[in-house]
Amino acid sequence: MNGNKQSVCTDCQGQGYLELLLGGTERCPRCEGTGASGEQPAAARRTEAIH
Ligand SMILES: [Zn+2]
Numbered sequence: 001m002n003g004n005k006q007s008v009c010t011d012c013q014g015q016g017y018l019e020l021l022l023g024g025t026e027r028c029p030r031c032e033g034t035g036a037s038g039e040q041p042a043a044a045r046r047t048e049a050i051h
Contacts, residue, residue: 007037 008014009031016035017025027033 009035009037 006014009016009028011030012018012028012035014035016028016031016033018028020026028035031037
């Protein structure tokens with residue numbers, strides 16, 4: 001067993017998309033397609049740091 005405890009989006013199981021019952025896939029709105037859970041690295045949130 002690995003001690004690898006990564007935060008994975010529970011909605012899409014870390015895939016970044018949801019499988020639709022009608023067929024096809026949809027980008028997961030919860031993780032915005034990243035597959036990660038709510039906690040994002042600080043580096044990813046510096047995009048709009050414009051003063
Ligand atoms: Zn997701």
